[in-house]
Amino acid sequence: MSAPGTPTLGVGMVGYSFMGAAHSQAWRTAPRFFDLPLAPRMRVVAGRNADSVRAAAERLGWDESVTSWQELIARDDVDLVDVCTPGDTHAEIAVAALQAGKHVLCEKPLANSVAEAEAMVAAAERAAANGVQAMVGFTYRRVPAIQLARRLVADGRIGQVRHVRAQYLQDWLADPQAPLSWRLDKSKAGSGALGDIGAHVVDLAQFITGEQLVGVNGLLETFVRERPVPASFSGLSGEAGEGTGPVTVDDAALFYGRMSGGGLASFEATRFAAGRKNAIRVEVNGSKGSVAFDFEDMNLLHFYDASDDATTAGFRRIVVTEPEHPYIGSWWPAGHGLGYEHAFTHQVVDLVGDLAAGRAPTPSFADGLVVQRVLDAVERSSDAGGGWVDLPTAAG
Amino acid sequence: MSAPGTPTLGVGMVGYSFMGAAHSQAWRTAPRFFDLPLAPRMRVVAGRNADSVRAAAERLGWDESVTSWQELIARDDVDLVDVCTPGDTHAEIAVAALQAGKHVLCEKPLANSVAEAEAMVAAAERAAANGVQAMVGFTYRRVPAIQLARRLVADGRIGQVRHVRAQYLQDWLADPQAPLSWRLDKSKAGSGALGDIGAHVVDLAQFITGEQLVGVNGLLETFVRERPVPASFSGLSGEAGEGTGPVTVDDAALFYGRMSGGGLASFEATRFAAGRKNAIRVEVNGSKGSVAFDFEDMNLLHFYDASDDATTAGFRRIVVTEPEHPYIGSWWPAGHGLGYEHAFTHQVVDLVGDLAAGRAPTPSFADGLVVQRVLDAVERSSDAGGGWVDLPTAAG
């Protein structure tokens, strides 16, 4: 909690569905458990439908609602714009906000195209010169077990990275009768599994290893090309309505690549892995050890230290809930695990800390562009029927 | 979220450390994700130290603070008193609150003795006649996987209960140099592992099976009888100060019993299980199947259905995050797990629903007394050097 006299940070959020709910919970909760150097004020939320956005403001804890994101950006009491809309609107909103001198937290993927992402990076660089900061919301970086994995790799505990094995497996489209949603519409979502969930594991692979992909080779597939039009839609489920419509994005993405340190990496993102609900799996094998994570057990990290004696070496099942673990000291006693939403709270904590210190927060828009270029390279590789696509190795 | 015009429920909380923080998060969060028929208002928190309780009110989101629980109870704007103090004060506060016509939510264990618990049940019964409700906070009942386990047992999916195997394993006292705390002082805590954590698994065993223990036979042990006096203390950890002091409670409790349906049950509660951080494990084997739970993977329930065909029968690893699962519809999409604190939010949701409906909430004080009698019987059995102690079979 911020001490009396702490300067405030006025926040305005654009969008208020799934991501909006998660971000709101984080803005409400962060000051309750962490000492923040700025006191967030949940000033205003923007949405197109006046009634809906007013109800959302009430439910999610925002002081006011508006129906225009431009109006939100123009307000003097808004210091930071939190962009929670679908990807096709990220560039326009984020660039406008940065130009207006507002800090920006933008949900991932940064944009629906490399060109948009590049424009956003350019805007962020210009803004940074004026002390205005931009961050992209690869929230899974803030899961304590992921932070611990990165720390172990950075500390040399697993040696040189040989293999990255990254999968994001869901199953909500396995049933061919699951209805259409905006997430299956290329004009809104940009891509399917690749950008929605594949983006996360690309970012995690690079974050944990501290390396970048230098090239990829991949394959996209749409297994079910027509789906029922939903009568109504909320969240990821819905009731079937009349007729069918086309799926214009990928159902699954499969690709491999090389890391900048010489290791190999494999990636898979799918919404067709029956029985896997939100299995984000990342394993990194190094010359001296390994780390392995599965979001289905998000409070655990598995760590193999090859320097343990031969009779007792084995993957350590670390329950990442000790006071010594990242973020945990502010939460509950050992063994009292965290959930999905906590990573969003940590994101707020880190962002607010950086803003107060005048530090550039990470992942930056440039980091988001790096991921966007990987996604784009996978698409190009797939479009070419499979083939190696090089990536620039320096960020930005 | 409560709709406009929803009647309010003024809440006052007594105590503001570990449990106070968890309850506060629940009062703040429940209306954000659930449609509540009463709108909770976090009016006031009470504590002995004026500065500390004022800071806690600010941090935890309470409108005001007071230094006297009597003052809190006396306030007109308080409809419900939430008792989060150590067990030695539960009876006095809860009885006074009920007598003042306030609903009460009282942390577990209900009291430090059967006599106190009986007085509380009597007070609750008198209050109930006036529509004033009382509930005890066996919060783990509200973990979705536990609710699902109970539902499966109640629906006959595992048949007649043959075995209950319940353990609550922690390790924060395994190190003989871990310092003293109020939890190791019998005058404050009533008992050690038995009442603090054993109470939870006794309640869970009875809740999941819908049965009661009819007798127990047990053993208490204090492995380390002197511990360093801490220089300061917060939460479960602390720095060693000068000298040592006596541990006056049990370090571990081991007991077995019979369930009212004829099954056998075994229980263990310890703070000496090195490497087990907060492992609440309950397995129930029935004539037609089994359920198994471990809080270290709190979003999972394991279910064995003996009627599955012989070649494919096996424990099902249910990721309890589907919209069809208890409480989940109000949270996140499938696979986006919950954490420790969510059970407290569910407790608020259920309690507020019951208050609005004029229903008696569960677990009632009588349910708390049932658990208290089990704990007492275990102590008596242990004091007698091991021996069977019968329990009354009807609640209350």
Next chain:
Amino acid sequence: MSAPGTPTLGVGMVGYSFMGAAHSQAWRTAPRFFDLPLAPRMRVVAGRNADSVRAAAERLGWDESVTSWQELIARDDVDLVDVCTPGDTHAEIAVAALQAGKHVLCEKPLANSVAEAEAMVAAAERAAANGVQAMVGFTYRRVPAIQLARRLVADGRIGQVRHVRAQYLQDWLADPQAPLSWRLDKSKAGSGALGDIGAHVVDLAQFITGEQLVGVNGLLETFVRERPVPASFSGLSGEAGEGTGPVTVDDAALFYGRMSGGGLASFEATRFAAGRKNAIRVEVNGSKGSVAFDFEDMNLLHFYDASDDATTAGFRRIVVTEPEHPYIGSWWPAGHGLGYEHAFTHQVVDLVGDLAAGRAPTPSFADGLVVQRVLDAVERSSDAGGGWVDLPTAAG
């Protein structure tokens, strides 16, 4: 494999069903993978039915068959008698064999009563004076992960033992229609789950910790008291015949106790744990660490070392298949796991090594008696309605 000129060890086996098959596989296999100082010769198998035992000899690899165990014992070419019959015949056969100067390997439990076991121990002591050895077949001691567990405890890696948690869970009687067998007949089997499977976990608890139980308190239960008489019977399954008969042994046993080093222990043995097929689970928590084993994953040992740094401490999942692990150097490369029967092969290897060296093999008959006394104490405790029963603390 024994080198040319290696002295032989003539073996005669009494009984040839489940245990006989396992022992035969061990006698056949041990010399193929291990360098044995004596070359076992599978001379003769004894059984009551001439045709059946002749077929068994052929199938299992014995040179000859006889219909009288007395005849087997009398043969000059038999140096060791391997007793694989039900428990009611152990004492008579083993004592006679020892008196005839034959080494004896006797399946567990040593006997069906303490008196018989004491007689066997006396016979073994007399025989030992003449260099004739006796061993009881607590075969699970020879699972590599169990050997490793014992070694870690003996090396002080987990410190002082605080808790033993031992369970042997099966489910082949969960169905009330499962038929009768000799294992459910007290006159043949001595006891039910207690002696058949509980004996194993009692022995494992003592073997791994290197301590003995000093007292127990327990409960036996027979859930289903009448079962169908099988038309025919083989192994653990069978077809229902006409009528029912009484179950005269326990279906389940539940007990707790104290170890000689001051730790607490809990035990459970049941054939009613739906979905648990042969789950032998032993966990030992010490002041510095823990070991945990589950036979359903018999090639794994879980080891927690509390001296690991706080951020990376966690149960290590040791795949016990490295050349450095017990017995493994003679088998396959790392990761190529062993199965149930391999422990029997290791038993032969250890026994033959001890015989050649003139060492007393373990577990001795005295060790078997220790277990028998525990089982007896549990029965007496249960018969008395629950109550503490002290055990003698020195072996024998």
Next chain:
Amino acid sequence: MSAPGTPTLGVGMVGYSFMGAAHSQAWRTAPRFFDLPLAPRMRVVAGRNADSVRAAAERLGWDESVTSWQELIARDDVDLVDVCTPGDTHAEIAVAALQAGKHVLCEKPLANSVAEAEAMVAAAERAAANGVQAMVGFTYRRVPAIQLARRLVADGRIGQVRHVRAQYLQDWLADPQAPLSWRLDKSKAGSGALGDIGAHVVDLAQFITGEQLVGVNGLLETFVRERPVPASFSGLSGEAGEGTGPVTVDDAALFYGRMSGGGLASFEATRFAAGRKNAIRVEVNGSKGSVAFDFEDMNLLHFYDASDDATTAGFRRIVVTEPEHPYIGSWWPAGHGLGYEHAFTHQVVDLVGDLAAGRAPTPSFADGLVVQRVLDAVERSSDAGGGWVDLPTAAG
């Protein structure tokens, strides 16, 4: 066990190291647990060094030894030649044996090149016309859990195959100082991880799904290009000698592909996955369910049935040790798991059954060629810097 009067099958084995030991154990053991229609006779083993092969014959249970495989093939008492040599000699021996009218069991990979494999298939086809059979030893097919997986897929229990995810992870080369062996010499081994272990998961993917790969795209990598020359060498380990030598095979292989039914598949084979000892992992996701296997828990199969009701659907952890499971009826009671070597025994059982029935055993040489072509396509894709390589879709 074969009944009296059962015709015999004279077996001769070429090679006697790791694979030779495993095959010998299978020939010895199969008749002890299974009723075989032919009685195998272990006539003769061939090796180059007279002393070594004589000792091996003694240890492994072969009647005689010879120093020439040609001599072995020429013997009248040999009906079947079991080829357990490194891959570079498979073609010559197997073709000669088939031409001599001997059945052949040839270890995998079938050969070190497609050309050799094609010659072997041609020889097998010619031999088949004379009732002479040939089989390749993809032994992991005979693990009961794998057989069950195939059966579930074949029975439509998981619907249309969408994803195959197959990995074979070892770590014995993770240490750069691990010494050279013939397995790292292209002239002997043909390839590295790709052919040695990748071949297994390619075969398993096709076997479980009943489909074939129609194209692949892959990457091979050698992380450590010079390794110490061992002073001596046995098995997979060895002591370092003087100097270093080149590694001429791949350390790791990464590839993806399409299955003939339209699903996607990803493959990884590596000896650099620190902490993974012999992790053969195959998961298949279909439109109605999934199966998942990990050889580190070889007695388990995980099965997800999407038709289970929404609240209880979850991966079933099937302990594949029930009498109803493949091969298990001849072994031990439920829950008494099998080990690595048992799959070799099952291979003998199936092969002998086919030979007696005059059926062509599977996997055939043609099946081995299919795998060989996949390996070759991966190499060509990798040599070309990544790029799609089509595969013929009909077997052979």
